[in-house]
Amino acid sequence: MKGLHVAVVGASGAVGRAMLKVMEEKDFPVAKITLLASKRSAGSVLYYKGEKQVVSELKEESFQGVDLALFSAGSSVSQTFAQSAVDQGAVVIDNSSAFRMNQDVPLIVPEVNPDAVTDHHRLIANPNCSTIQMVVALKPIYDAVGIEQVVVSTYQSVSGAGNKAVEELKEQTQALLDGSSNEPVNFPHPIAFNIIPHIDAFLENGYTKEEMKMVDETKKIFADQDIRVSPTAARVPVMIGHSESIYIKTKAPIEVKEAVKIWDSAPGVAVIDDAKQNQYPLPIEAAGRDEVLIGRIRKDLHEEKALNFWVVADNLRKGAATNAVQIAELIIKKERV
Amino acid sequence: MKGLHVAVVGASGAVGRAMLKVMEEKDFPVAKITLLASKRSAGSVLYYKGEKQVVSELKEESFQGVDLALFSAGSSVSQTFAQSAVDQGAVVIDNSSAFRMNQDVPLIVPEVNPDAVTDHHRLIANPNCSTIQMVVALKPIYDAVGIEQVVVSTYQSVSGAGNKAVEELKEQTQALLDGSSNEPVNFPHPIAFNIIPHIDAFLENGYTKEEMKMVDETKKIFADQDIRVSPTAARVPVMIGHSESIYIKTKAPIEVKEAVKIWDSAPGVAVIDDAKQNQYPLPIEAAGRDEVLIGRIRKDLHEEKALNFWVVADNLRKGAATNAVQIAELIIKKERV
Numbered sequence: 001m002k003g004l005h006v007a008v009v010g011a012s013g014a015v016g017r018a019m020l021k022v023m024e025e026k027d028f029p030v031a032k033i034t035l036l037a038s039k040r041s042a043g044s045v046l047y048y049k050g051e052k053q054v055v056s057e058l059k060e061e062s063f064q065g066v067d068l069a070l071f072s073a074g075s076s077v078s079q080t081f082a083q084s085a086v087d088q089g090a091v092v093i094d095n096s097s098a099f100r101m102n103q104d105v106p107l108i109v110p111e112v113n114p115d116a117v118t119d120h121h122r123l124i125a126n127p128n129c130s131t132i133q134m135v136v137a138l139k140p141i142y143d144a145v146g147i148e149q150v151v152v153s154t155y156q157s158v159s160g161a162g163n164k165a166v167e168e169l170k171e172q173t174q175a176l177l178d179g180s181s182n183e184p185v186n187f188p189h190p191i192a193f194n195i196i197p198h199i200d201a202f203l204e205n206g207y208t209k210e211e212m213k214m215v216d217e218t219k220k221i222f223a224d225q226d227i228r229v230s231p232t233a234a235r236v237p238v239m240i241g242h243s244e245s246i247y248i249k250t251k252a253p254i255e256v257k258e259a260v261k262i263w264d265s266a267p268g269v270a271v272i273d274d275a276k277q278n279q280y281p282l283p284i285e286a287a288g289r290d291e292v293l294i295g296r297i298r299k300d301l302h303e304e305k306a307l308n309f310w311v312v313a314d315n316l317r318k319g320a321a322t323n324a325v326q327i328a329e330l331i332i333k334k335e336r337v
Numbered sequence: 338m339k340g341l342h343v344a345v346v347g348a349s350g351a352v353g354r355a356m357l358k359v360m361e362e363k364d365f366p367v368a369k370i371t372l373l374a375s376k377r378s379a380g381s382v383l384y385y386k387g388e389k390q391v392v393s394e395l396k397e398e399s400f401q402g403v404d405l406a407l408f409s410a411g412s413s414v415s416q417t418f419a420q421s422a423v424d425q426g427a428v429v430i431d432n433s434s435a436f437r438m439n440q441d442v443p444l445i446v447p448e449v450n451p452d453a454v455t456d457h458h459r460l461i462a463n464p465n466c467s468t469i470q471m472v473v474a475l476k477p478i479y480d481a482v483g484i485e486q487v488v489v490s491t492y493q494s495v496s497g498a499g500n501k502a503v504e505e506l507k508e509q510t511q512a513l514l515d516g517s518s519n520e521p522v523n524f525p526h527p528i529a530f531n532i533i534p535h536i537d538a539f540l541e542n543g544y545t546k547e548e549m550k551m552v553d554e555t556k557k558i559f560a561d562q563d564i565r566v567s568p569t570a571a572r573v574p575v576m577i578g579h580s581e582s583i584y585i586k587t588k589a590p591i592e593v594k595e596a597v598k599i600w601d602s603a604p605g606v607a608v609i610d611d612a613k614q615n616q617y618p619l620p621i622e623a624a625g626r627d628e629v630l631i632g633r634i635r636k637d638l639h640e641e642k643a644l645n646f647w648v649v650a651d652n653l654r655k656g657a658a659t660n661a662v663q664i665a666e667l668i669i670k671k672e673r674v
Contacts, residue, residue, distance in 0.1 A: 149639075151488045151584045153490035153569075153582035155492065155532045155573070169530075173510055173514065174514055177507060177510065177511055177514075188615040189615070189619055189621075190621060193506075193574060193576050193621065194575060194619055194620055194621045195492045195573060195575060195580045195619065195620055197580070197582070197632075197633050197647045198617060198633075202612035202613070205635065205636075205638070206593065206612065206633070206634070206635030206636070207635060207638070215638060228638070228639035228640070229638075230584050230637055230638065230639070230640075230643070230645055232490075232582040232584075232633070232645060234492065234580070234582065234647075236492070236532060236573055236574075237530060237573075237574050237575075238530050238531060238532060239530050243532045243534070243571070245490035245534070245569040245571065245582075247488045247569075247584075256543065275539035275543065276539070278525040278526070278535065280535060281534075282526055282531055282532065282533065283532055284526075284527060284530065295534075296534050296535075296543070296569065297543070298542065298543030298544060299542075299543070300567055301542070301544070301552060301565070301566075301567065302486075302565040302567070303565070303567075306567070308567055308569060310534045310569065310571075
């Protein structure tokens with residue numbers, strides 16, 4: 001197979017760096033790599049498979065000769081440059097929220113809806129981190145017994161807000177341990193030793209954009225307008241790895257053993273669920289892994305058609321970079337690039 | 338009013354110290370105070386209203402002349418000594434789980450079921466921290482429109498596991514910031530920059546004892562065997578203050594405005610809910626307060642008879658010490674001591 005000319009937009013960001021790492025690990029067919037970022041980050045040096053790569057400033061004409069462009073530099077960058085990349089011949093996989101709900105743009109989680117990508121799509125959206133890990137966990141149960149309702153509360157790590165947010169958590173934590181304090185910059189309140197039930201902007205209905213992503217993206221990915229998601233998204237003082245406490249009401253009853261069996265044979269999932277050995281998914285153990293980890297699986301106490309469980313994934317990898325690279329692999333398999 | 342001879346069992350623990358602080362602040366009618374603890378802590382010095390108090394070793398005969406004994410030294414201590422305190426003439430308010438589900442022992446949250454204490458009760462149980470703040474929040478809505486289902490996910494601070502657990506979080510966090518690590522002692526896994534979905538022991542049904550407390554104690558406090566609670570309890574790297582993400586299915590529809598109005602006039606509750614000003618309950622702001630803070634109040638997106646909201650309280654105060662002292666005040670008001 002011939003290698004591709006791959007551009008990574010937002011290469012120096014937390015997700016951009018994870019994209020490079022994931023492509024290296026997967027031995028993704030890269031013939032040439034172009035790292036792009038804002039003027040501010042241009043000139044900085046990154047490495048791909050041990051080779052030095054200088055980050056260039058993102059411009060209209062940056063995509064000449066590019067086969068595949070992975071965007072992870074925020075919505076406004078995608079809105080400005082993604083179409084231009086497509087026009088120059090690239091297939092774009094966009095990690096921002098810019099095009100996710102656009103009906104002409106497929107929103108893909110390869111374990112869930114790989115067939116939503118068809119030949120004419122040159123721009124594909126990568127879902128939000130908290131949605132991806134949730135739908136990977138839901139999908140096999142959805143297929144087996146149907147799901148009518150999901151109540152989900154998230155415990156989202158600071159890396160979801162970027163490298164600067166990780167530094168802020170470290171510095172703020174050190175300041176508190178030293179008896180001083182440190183003003184919040186990347187979050188609306190201090191995040192060190194705190195929980196902030198607020199991610200992304202508030203909407204008129206009282207939900208945050210982050211919460212509504214989980215509602216709307218889930219419907220689109222399952223192509224099911226009837227699946228009801230009741231979300232609460234909270235930021236926690238964790239570096240990497242989002243956790244989710246999930247209650248589902250299924251259409252038919254399902255036993256824990258059956259659910260475990262289904263998840264054990266599902267793609268992209270690892271069941272970690274052994275109470276006797278204190279084994280269940282933890283963000284510090286999910287960091288660096290590509291699977292969605294599922295545990296604390298238990299039948300609801302009252303409702304025959306309901307389960308409770310705990311889902312953790314690396315938000316930079318499966319929640320972003322890994323899923324984007326998997327979408328690229330899916331397209332390659334379909335001989336689209 | 339004559340003052341009481343008050344004994345505090347477990348005085349040097351996190352909750353014991355909070356009990357002393359709450360009694361000071363409330364100017365609780367103390368004539369004499371006796372501080373009791375295990376042999377290990379005996380001899381340590383605490384202060385009550387500026388006066389030095391030496392902690393004595395807890396023994397069978399420690400309760401002679403005691404009017405009111407506040408126990409917060411774990412279940413086995415309560416099982417060994419509470420009855421003896423009652424036999425010596427004290428009214429016992431027990432913060433452990435030892436007697437909570439005993440049908441002869443009232444389980445009291447003064448804002449919820451003050452009338453469950455009647456004249457013949459000499460031993461009264463204080464509910465679990467995560468239950469107390471939840472039922473204080475639920476009660477006014479329960480009275481207004483009925484509640485049939487509660488799905489709750491907790492974000493519980495380390496102080497719920499005692500002073501040593503707080504020190505462990507600090508030391509483990511410092512170690513990680515310094516690039517080293519630190520074995521867990523008070524938790525089954527490292528808690529620094531992590532989330533542990535496991536509090537108290539696992540039971541055969543896959544739930545933890547902590548989770549089942551929220552189920553069983555809620556039924557008892559509401560005297561309603563039909564209220565269905567689906568709980569997930571997780572430990573988070575926060576010093577003080579438990580947060581809870583709550584979804585409720587009500588029996589009749591209720592609008593957000595109506596719920597806010599009901600909570601605004603409810604005892605023990607403070608509504609903090611102003612998205613425009615980024616105001617919602619945070620554990621770092623709940624620490625040191627006695628109210629249960631409620632915010633992020635929003636109508637469910639799909640179900641007319643459902644609300645989502647966020648509840649935070651100081652687990653050492655309203656979740657333990659304040660509630661215990663309020664029970665004592667309730668008994669004094671009923672002229673029982």
